[in-house]
Structures are given as C-alpha cells and as structure tokens.
Amino acid sequence: MKERSSTNAPTSQTDGSQRTMSKTVIHTSNVKKVYTMGTNKVFALRGVDLTVTAGEMIAVMGSSGSGKSTLMNILGCLDVPTEGSYELDGIRVDGLNRNQLADLRNQKLGFIFQGFNLLSRTSALDNVELPLLYDRSGRKMDTRALATASLQRVGLGDRLDHQPSELSGGQQQRVAIARALVTQPTLLLADEPTGNLDSHMTVEVMALFQELNEQGITVLIVTHEPDVARYAKRIVEVRDGRILRDHPVADRRRAADDLATLNAAGPEPDAAAIEEAA
Numbered sequence: 001m002k003e004r005s006s007t008n009a010p011t012s013q014t015d016g017s018q019r020t021m022s023k024t025v026i027h028t029s030n031v032k033k034v035y036t037m038g039t040n041k042v043f044a045l046r047g048v049d050l051t052v053t054a055g056e057m058i059a060v061m062g063s064s065g066s067g068k069s070t071l072m073n074i075l076g077c078l079d080v081p082t083e084g085s086y087e088l089d090g091i092r093v094d095g096l097n098r099n100q101l102a103d104l105r106n107q108k109l110g111f112i113f114q115g116f117n118l119l120s121r122t123s124a125l126d127n128v129e130l131p132l133l134y135d136r137s138g139r140k141m142d143t144r145a146l147a148t149a150s151l152q153r154v155g156l157g158d159r160l161d162h163q164p165s166e167l168s169g170g171q172q173q174r175v176a177i178a179r180a181l182v183t184q185p186t187l188l189l190a191d192e193p194t195g196n197l198d199s200h201m202t203v204e205v206m207a208l209f210q211e212l213n214e215q216g217i218t219v220l221i222v223t224h225e226p227d228v229a230r231y232a233k234r235i236v237e238v239r240d241g242r243i244l245r246d247h248p249v250a251d252r253r254r255a256a257d258d259l260a261t262l263n264a265a266g267p268e269p270d271a272a273a274i275e276e277a278a
C-alpha cells in the first residue's frame, strides 16, 4: 500500500475562532455503490463527496434505506465502492483486495456496533485483548497490559474479570469501545451505538465518545436519533444515497453535563428527567 501525501498533507481549517492544522482522515470523491440482484440494480450510493479531518465528531443521519450502512461499510473498509475514490488516512482504499482491506481495518479503524458484539462467557479483559491477538505486524507488545489500560480509559478498570452478562448495557458498550480503542485507531466508526441503550446509558456512552474526541480521536457515529446527533460537532444527513445536508451543530450539548443533571435527579431517571435535562 502506497502512502499518498496529496490529501494527507495538513490543511488549514477554521475551528471556531482558532486556526488549527488538521490532517485529512477521510476523503471520498463521487463514491457510488450499486448492488446487482439478478436483473435488478439498487443504487445505494449515488455520488458521495465527504471529507473528514482529524479531531472531528460527526453524526451521520438519515431514514432507513437512505444508504447509511452502505456508506459506513465503505468508510470502514468492509466493502469497496462500485465507482469513485476513497482515501483513508492518505491510503487509497478503492481497488484493494480483501487481505489489504483487513490489514487497513486492523491498523486504522475501531468499530462499535449497536449490539456490542462481545463474546459471552468471556471476561471484559479477554474481549478487549482479542484485536491485539489478530495483529499481524509482528511487533512485540504486552497485550494484557494494553487491554487493561484500555478498560481503565473507559472507566472499567474495576470490571476486568466481569463477563458481559454481569455488566449493564452501558458498561457492555464501554467494553466494546475499549476493544475498539485498544489498537490505537485513527478513526472510531460506530453504527447506532446507542440503539440498544436506555436514555440514561445513551448519555453515559455519548459522554465517553465526547471525552475520547476531546483527547483527539476522530469519531463518526451513525444514528437516527436527533438527541444523539446533538452531541456531535457536525451532522451529515443522507437521503437516497446522497448527502442532503452537511452542517455544524449549532446547539451542541455536553453529555457530561446532561449526565450530571440526570444523576442529580435520582437513581431511576425517566423520560421526563431527560426532557428536563435537554
């Protein structure tokens, strides 16, 4: 794989009042995806131009069937576009073969799914260590120590030996986030990460995403919940395989503040408390 410096060169970006130099993490140009089913063609993506720079936190929104998962699969190097180009962290992705895609995923990406996808009857520590055991770079590392540090980073340093069934939904998703972080990815990709969580756990998980983003990790979250999208810095709205709108979040919320409000309201937060917090 050839590093291409063209789009990976630092670009000047205005971030509020301060000017910062940011690296391009994602750059797609006219990405199209056509699924052929017998004689039928489904045009899932019809020309997507998307540029994401380091340090962004993006919510991709859109109704069912709009192309969100297709876009996520392409950005996540799980699939390649039918047409158009995609560069991830300066590496041209379209045209790579399966093994090259797998290596790229392992080096650069952390995935978080709606259903957590943890191994049951397996400790949090073992779950988080797993991606390191698939590492094919041959470098020496203390996988137990790295997995422990990753769980500490998401606030679960005291739950290393717990199995998924012994953890709350929010804690399970935090284990999944620790697993995504353990390989030190350039980009976190989350597909409906709060879809299986109640409102309190949703805010808890979003607070963690915001904290990680403040530490410099680029985060891209697919969601259909406006309340979740408001924690992002930028919203990309997809419709019929195209980007319909792409705008900064004007009334961005801090999940840590909302969490504090919820916790002050009592141990059993209900929908009314969330409404009040928002």
Ligand code: ADP
Binding pocket: 035, 036, 037, 042, 043, 044, 062, 063, 064, 065, 066, 067, 068, 069, 070, 071
């Ligand atoms: P979303 O995630 O926004 O619900 P998808 O990306 O899953 O949307 O789907 C976009 C369109 O592509 C839909 O019309 C869907 O039916 C179609 N599609 C998605 N995956 C496949 C596939 N593997 N084969 C055929 N059609 C697909």
Ligand code: MG
Binding pocket: 068, 069, 070
């Ligand atoms: Mg989907």
